[in-house]
Every structure is written in structure tokens, then in C-alpha cells.
Amino acid sequence: MTVDPTTARAAYAELPRRAGAWFLPIAFGARLPFSMVTIGALLLVTATSGSVALGGLASAAVALGTAVGGPTQGVLADRTGQRPVLLVATLLETAALLALVRLATAGAPAPAVLGAAALVGLAAPQVGPLIRVRWLALTAGDPRTLRAAMSYESTADEVSFVLGPALVGVLATAGSPATTLVVAAVCCAVLGTAVALHPTAALRAAVDHRAHAPLAALVRSVALPAGGMVAMGLLFGGTQTAITAFMGDAGHEGSAGLVYAVMGVGSAITALSVAALPAAWAQRGRWISFAAGLTVGTTLVLGAATSGSVPLLIAAVALTGLFVGPVMVTVFTVGGERAPGSRASAAMTMLASANVLGVALGASVAGRLAESGGTASAFAVPLTAAVLLVVAGVALREGRVRARR
Numbered sequence: 001m002t003v004d005p006t007t008a009r010a011a012y013a014e015l016p017r018r019a020g021a022w023f024l025p026i027a028f029g030a031r032l033p034f035s036m037v038t039i040g041a042l043l044l045v046t047a048t049s050g051s052v053a054l055g056g057l058a059s060a061a062v063a064l065g066t067a068v069g070g071p072t073q074g075v076l077a078d079r080t081g082q083r084p085v086l087l088v089a090t091l092l093e094t095a096a097l098l099a100l101v102r103l104a105t106a107g108a109p110a111p112a113v114l115g116a117a118a119l120v121g122l123a124a125p126q127v128g129p130l131i132r133v134r135w136l137a138l139t140a141g142d143p144r145t146l147r148a149a150m151s152y153e154s155t156a157d158e159v160s161f162v163l164g165p166a167l168v169g170v171l172a173t174a175g176s177p178a179t180t181l182v183v184a185a186v187c188c189a190v191l192g193t194a195v196a197l198h199p200t201a202a203l204r205a206a207v208d209h210r211a212h213a214p215l216a217a218l219v220r221s222v223a224l225p226a227g228g229m230v231a232m233g234l235l236f237g238g239t240q241t242a243i244t245a246f247m248g249d250a251g252h253e254g255s256a257g258l259v260y261a262v263m264g265v266g267s268a269i270t271a272l273s274v275a276a277l278p279a280a281w282a283q284r285g286r287w288i289s290f291a292a293g294l295t296v297g298t299t300l301v302l303g304a305a306t307s308g309s310v311p312l313l314i315a316a317v318a319l320t321g322l323f324v325g326p327v328m329v330t331v332f333t334v335g336g337e338r339a340p341g342s343r344a345s346a347a348m349t350m351l352a353s354a355n356v357l358g359v360a361l362g363a364s365v366a367g368r369l370a371e372s373g374g375t376a377s378a379f380a381v382p383l384t385a386a387v388l389l390v391v392a393g394v395a396l397r398e399g400r401v402r403a404r405r
Contacts, residue, residue: 011148012272018138018145019200026198028156030191031127033093033184035164038062040184041100041117043168044177048104049113057110058117063360065121067353073126074349082130082345083201090192092123097185101178125192128157129348136336136344137203147274147333154271154328158264166261218343218350224392225335226354228287231388232328233358234365235294238381239263241366242305243317245375250310259314263321271325283337286330287393293323294386302379320382327389334396358385 016024041062046055069089077085100116135149171180195201240260247256277286297320304312332351339347362381370378 011144012152014139014142014145015149015152019134020198023198023200024152026191026194027127027131028160029187030125030195031156031160032164032167033097033188033192034124034127035160036168036180036184037097037120037124039165040168040177040180041120043172044101044104044181045113045117047177048107049110054110054113057114060360061114061117062121062124063356065118066124066356067121069122069124070126070129070349070353070356071346074129074346077126077130077133077345077349078343081202082133083196086125086127086130086192086196086201089123089125090188090196093120093125093192094185094189096120096123097181097188101181101185105178125188125195126349126352127192127195128153129352130345131195132332132336132348133344134200134203138200143279146336147277147329150333150336151271151274151325151329154274154325154332155268157328158268158271158325161264218339218346221338222335222347222350224396225331225338226350228327228331228334228389228392229351229354230358230361231385231392232324232331233355233360234362234385234388235298235324235358235382236355237359237362237364238366238378238385239298239301239317239320239362241363242370242375242378242381243313245367245370245378246305246313247310249375250308252310259317262314262318263324266318266321267324267328269325270322271329274326274329283330283334284393284396286326287334287396288390290323290326290330291386291389291393294320294327295383295390297321297323298379298383298386302376302383305376305379 038059042055042059044055045051045058049055073085073089096116096119100113100120103113103116132150132153135146135153139146139149167183168180171183243260244256247259274286297316300316301313301320304316332348335347335351336344362385366378366381369380
């Protein structure tokens, strides 16, 4: 398949023209707190309690809260519009972050700390998924620009999930773990409010003949892409945990984040290139091809880990990252195509929450494998996730998507 960089540049140039020049930087900054709170809660609770186990539970509580709060915000946004939902979520999230800092630093009982952590996840403003819904409305009738928007959003997610943890590390070193969550709270209050008040918040995705489809119909329509997002989460969580264990065995614990970031950099670059792919290449074909590339990459990662070579591992991780972004773009695009128009917000938040659940599950399974079967065995988790993505791609029926569209 050939790519057309000129077409891609024109499509990306359309994004600020349609949404406004300040929309892209504001929307990017507003998602940074989301990428900071999970690791921030882990560091804060571990440091204040002296218990890594309790810190891990706090991180899991944030993830579980997000899995519940994400779809809830999506359903409410479909009914009332994004602005009131984001304003309330931003207020609650700011308060929850400050409460978690206060409780943890004061040595509050574990149930209170974990409850605050769960509330942080529950109230986390679903900036990324809801911004995607705005693009559905802004690019209605223009599939080329829609593909560019989804590619950009996947890149923004990748960059934020590399930059967010790095920012946590800098702030924790320069100040304290509590500083990281205070900064996240300030960013959430300022930038979250800005996203909520932006004129695009009033936009709704075009409503089709399934406008009043019940929630059960939504679940059926996005079940396959949601499964794909769970698999993507398995890949992320499993890879991050396995790399951490591998680099620890190699005596380079502090470099684990940098090695994992190699995958994010490649993913961000190739996600942007999706807009240049020919429109004739169907989503099913893309899904299968990119997932097959992930399978090859994760197989090489497993082989490199087995050999114990750090340079080989880094090279294999870099190769794998080239396919991550395109798969993410494809899965979100398929989810947007399948969802009923009036349920677009719920659909996008469901996909994002499925990813969060996958990350938590992947990290847990990989951690257990690393402890029981050796570090290399943990890399079986991302390989399994890649294979599951191939299976999901094969199961996708393109004709059904076109009929619903």
C-alpha cells in the first residue's frame, strides 16, 4: 500500500482550522493529569505508608475507579452534553486529588486512602474519549480529516503517557510525591475547565437512524473493538511490567521507563502516518496487518528477553512500537463507526475504560509470571495480547460496519 504525504499534511492542516488554533494544545495539556495520577498515587502512598503493597492497591483503585467512571461520564455526556459533565468531573477530580494527598500525608487508615484513590479514578475527566467525539462532529462527511483526527488523538495519547510519568519523576525528585498530585490537580482545574468551556463542547456526533438505541445495543455494537482495547491494555501493562523486571535483573532499574518510552515514540510517529494511507484499504485489513506486525514484534521482544541482551530488547521494543499506534487508531475508528450517533460519548469512554482494565490485568499477570517463572516469561503477556488482536481483526466483519454507517 502506498501513502500520500501531501494528502496527510492537508488533512492535518484542517484540524486547527475546524476546531480553533488553541484547541489542540489545550486538549493535549488537559489529558496530562490522567497520565500522572496512577503512578503518582503509587509513589505517594508507597512513600507515606512505607508499603509497596498498599501503593499498588492505591494504583489499582485508581484504575478500577476509571473503569467505572469513564463509561458513566460517557452516558451522561450523551444525554446532557459534554460541558456540564466535564465541569463537574473537573471539580470532583481536583477535590479528590487534594483529598488523597491530605489523607496519605496525614497517615490516614488504609481504607480511607484507597477510597480517595478510587474517587480519583472515578472522577477523572474523560478528556481523550470525549475529544474524539467532538472530532466525529467536526469532520462529519469528511473521512480523510476524520482519519487524521483519530491519528492525531492516538499520538497525543501516546505522548501524554510518556510525558506524564516522566513529569511525575521530575516533580517527585525535585519536590516530593505529594507535589506530583498537587500539580496534577492544578492542571486538571485549569485545563479541564478550559476544555469544558471551549465552543466545541456543544458539538454532538451526527445522530443516525439508531439515535435512540438502548445501552444494550451500544454494548453489542462496540463489543469487538472494546475487546481489542482490552488486548491493547494487556500489551501495554504486560510490556511495562516485563521491561521493569528485565531491567531490574540487568541492574538498570532506573532505565526501565526510558526503554518503555522507546515503544511510545515509534507508536506516536506511525500513528500520524495512518492519515496518509489509501482510503481503499479497509479497516479490517488494516487491523489484521498491524496486529500481525505487533505479533512479530512481541515475538522478537520475547526472544530478546530470553537472550538477556539489553540492546536486542530495545531494538525489538522499538520495532513493536511502530505497529502500536496504527492499531490504536484503527480500533478507535472502528468503534466510532459502529456506535450509534447518540451514544458516541459512551462508546469512546467504553473503549478507553477497556484499555485501562487491560493495563491493570496485563501488569498483574506479567508481575506474577516474572516472580514465578522468570523475567522472560512475563513477555508472554504482550505476545498473547498481539495474537488476540489478530483474532479480533479476523472476526471483524467490514460489511456490517458499512451497513450500519
